[in-house]
Amino acid sequence: MCGIAGLYYPGVPKPVEPARVRAMTDALVHRGPDGAGVWTAPGVGLGHRRLSIIDLAGGAQPMATPEGDVVVSFNGEIYNFQEVRAELEAKGARFASNGDTEVLLHGWRAWGVKLLDKLNGMFAFALYDARAQSLLLARDRLGVKPLHYAELSDGAVAFASEIKGLFAHPLFRRTPDFSAVEDFLGLGYVPDDASVLAGVRKLPAGHYLLLERGKPVGRPVEWWDVDFSRRASGSVRDLQAQLIDHLRTAVRSRMLADVPLGAFLSGGVDSSAVVALMAETSRSAVKTCTIGFDEAGYDETSYARQVAERFATDHRVRKAAADDFALIDTLVHHFDEPFADASALATYRVCELAREQVTVALSGDGADEALAGYRRYKFHAAEERVRALLPGQVRGMFGAIGRAYPKADWAPRPLRAKTTLLALAEDAGAAYAKAVGVTAPSVREGLYTDGARAQLGGHRAETRYVETMRHAPARDGLDRAQYADFKHWLPGDILTKMDRTSMAVSLEAREPLLDYRFVEFAASLPASLRIRRGQGKWLMKKALEPYLPKDVLYRPKMGFVTPVSAWFRGALADEAAGLARSAVLAGSGWFEPKAIARLADAHRSGREEHGRTLWQLLILERSLARLFG
Incomplete structure (x- = not known):
């Protein structure tokens, strides 16, 4: 795993x-502490920071062909590089190294951008073709590895793995974009089609951008997309066997490394499945680690220990306590943009723990999106069935009832019907966007000043979900919700969290459950094999019954969460109250201090639930202070 940066x-x-490119890559030293390199030519400069994983003695970057006609700076891993290399050698290519980077050089010569279709891996790279004087920026199918770029005042396009790499260029100007703040408060992260820094763009997952000399900067081109419109055929038993085969292949391919390797083990289905299949392949005890919480309702360490004992792993546990919010400033530094998924605290800690013994760790990320594991999918699918049965006028009545129904955050879940009633009255896309979001539109608008609302000009965070679901390659409502999460939630939240927290401690994280072949297979499964009798990931759980205990497979999903709501009624109560007095938030001109004070007081007293919104405001305050002073 590495960090890349450069200019074109x-x-x-x-x-x-060269010193300018070196400064950009030096800002990414945490992504690659093992080596650095810079290559320049008229009109182009490529920089690289290396975390050595494969071919430790070779593989230095930027890497060029012997003739110097193609040069690449590459971040990631190509898991099938040996197969691609063999195909290229059959075409006459001669390799000088043993790693995966050189495959990109010869692959570009042989296939051009069609090279991307050959690759199975996680990657973001910049490849310069001296003969065409062009620069290719490319990102992997699911968006595991990031790539940011911006046009500068001197005509250059600057790019970097993280925004802090762009900061290092003296011509980069930091100007806030309030529409991205709206996106952040609505979704909990700044999505891939936005940036809190005006002018910064993120290359979307499954896209490439070809920059050519003498031509203006164009739009990224999509080279891959997940398709939910097809349906697999076959018996349940056959599909179970196919699923296990995909998982086994994906896990084995990600165990290739010339450095110590381990796995995160939360005790949930996904990480437990990865560990089970690693243990099946490994000749030694798999190194596993987990983070627990000092609040029992959030702690899964007993389940992780059960799996660790079953597969005789070398297992370590560390607890995260309420005072772990001391990590806030560390996370703000590494994420650059505001990021409010509070599980980043625990993810950072488990990466830190893993890095004490290994350089590569496999995670269980991806199965919830691929196989409908989140509870919100079950609710959305049920709501869609009800919507299909209700005439428009009747649905409108549900909205009226929902608006009158009390908001009972304190009540048992069956009595909290307000959200469901309101959702039934809405378009499916709008309802799902609110379900996946953090701070509701009505709450956000109540926090904004009149000037801020005018500045948005009608922009709303949820709109991208509505549009994506409307045009999704899908057959039903569940398909559309999952597709939208693949386009927004997965790259914007889940993969950003894992990339920044792992790279912060120079750890390479690999996600076998996001192998694109497994994702394509999962997307083709009938909805009844993804959710059945209220169970998400149904087929996966059935297929894993020979491997995992039933109380691991079928217990209620807890997720890798952090108890921020309790913190803001306890250890962080003063921080919540202080947000209303924040010079940063008030000075932005976007927020009403009195509205923030009312929100904090309602949460602290227990009358209402606003823990996640308060966490967002706290993170936003720290991020704005770091970004803009």
Whole structure:
């Protein structure tokens, strides 16, 4: 795993100072502490920070062909590089190294952008073709590895794995974009089609951008997309066997490393499945680790221990306590943009724990999105069935009832019907967007000043979900919800969290459950094999019954969460009250201090539930202070 950065001039090929590119890559030293390199030519400069994983003695980057006609700076891993290499060697290519980077050089010569279709891996890379004087920026199918870029005032396009790499260029200007703040408060993260820094763009997952000399900067081109419109055929037993085969292949391919390797083990289905299949392959005890919480309702360490004992892993546990919010400033630094998924605290701690013994760790990320594991999918699918039965006028009545129904955050879940009633009255996309979001539109609008609302000009965080679901390659409502999560939630939240927290401690995280072949297979499964009798990931759980205990497979999903609501009624109560007095939030001109004070007081007293919104405001305050002073 590595960090990349560089410059390209699409117009006049101006000289590129190596020191400028080096400064950009030095800002990414945590992503690659094992080595650094810079390569420049008229109009282009590529930089690299290396975390050595494969071919430790070779593989230095940027890497060029012997003729110097193709040069690459690459972040990631190509898991099938040996197969691609064999295909290229059959075409006459001659390799000088033993790693995966050189495959990109010869692959570009042989296939051009069609090279991307050959790759199975996680990656973001910049490849310069000296003959065409073009620069290719490419990102993997699911968006596991990030890539940011911006056009500068001197005509250059600057790019980097993280925004802090762009900060290091003296011509980069930091100007806030309030529409991205709206996105952040609505969704809990700044999605891939937005940035809190005006002018910064993120190359979308499954896209490439070809920059050519003498041509303006165009739009990224999509080279892969997940398709939910097809349906697999076969018996349940056959599909179970296929699922296990996909999982086994994905796990084994991600165990290739020349450095110590282990796994995160939460005690949930997904990480337990990965560990089970690793143990099946490994000749030694798999190194596993987990983070627990000092609040019993959030702690899964007993389940993790049960799985660790079953597969005789070398297991370690560490507890995260309420005072772990001391990590806030560390996370703000590594995420650059505001990021409010509070489980990043525990994810950072488990990465930190893993890095004490290994350099590569496999995670269980991806199965919830691929196989409908989140509870919200079950609710959305049920709501869609009800919507299909109700005439429009009747649905409108549900909305009226929902608006009159009390908001009972304190009550048992069956009595909290307000959200469901309101959702039934809405379009499916709008309802799901609110279900997956954090702070509701009505609450956000109540926090904004009149000027801030005018500045948004009608922009709303949820709109992207509505549009994505409307145009999804899908057959039903469940398909559309999952597809939208693949486009927004997965790259914007889950994969951003894992990339930044793992790279913060120079750990490579690999996600076998996001192998694109497994994702494509899962997307083709009938909805009844994804959710059945209220169980998400139904087929996966059935297939794993020979491997895992039933109380691991079928217990209620807890998720990798952090008890922030309790914190804001306890250890962080003063922080919540202080947000209303924040010079940063008030000085932005976007927020009404009195509205924040009312929100904090209602939460602290227990009358209402606003823990996640308060966490967002706290993170936003710290992020704005770091980004803009």
